[in-house]
Amino acid sequence: MDEDDRNTRETAFSIRKLPLDKAKRYLEDVLAHKQAIPFRRFCRGVKGLDVDALYISHIQVNQAQKQRRRTYRAHGRINPYMSSPCHIELILSEKEEPVKKEADTQIAPRKPKGALRSGASS
Structure with missing residues (x-):
């Protein structure tokens, strides 16, 4: 058979465990472009x-x-x-839903530490 093995495998997986009449009807619908064969690799599920x-x-x-x-x-x-x-x-x-920004909380102002760095004692 001169068919792509990936397409053939996906077709086989789609009709596996179906009754003969349903499988035949499904394949006829595929040939008539009424139904598509889902590729598992690209399936959203x-x-x-x-x-x-x-x-x-x-x-x-x-x-x-x-x-x-x-x-x-x-x-x-x-x-x-x-x-x-x-x-x-x-x-x-x-x-994705945007994340709401939290309300700003007040932060206590920092005290200058310049006197400690200079080496002078207080």
Whole structure:
């Protein structure tokens, strides 16, 4: 089978211990893009995050290595047929409630200690 083992493993984990008719219906819905297969690595439940409090704290797009294919032209020529993929890094964080500052308390003023440093006795 020429499939990615990670995708196949996640698919297998998602239909494990399901009755045959439910598993078949689930996989048909996945093929029709009505349902998605949850990836355990990227699942929000792993970290126990609140979905309503999430925001995008970091997003970054980098160029990936170009993928080369061939396109065949007239008179025996071959031209490159390149694709330009990218890596997308997306980090979500939970909104934190701000901590309220306490009211300032009065601190007793300090007494000058300059006389003691000079060596003079009082």
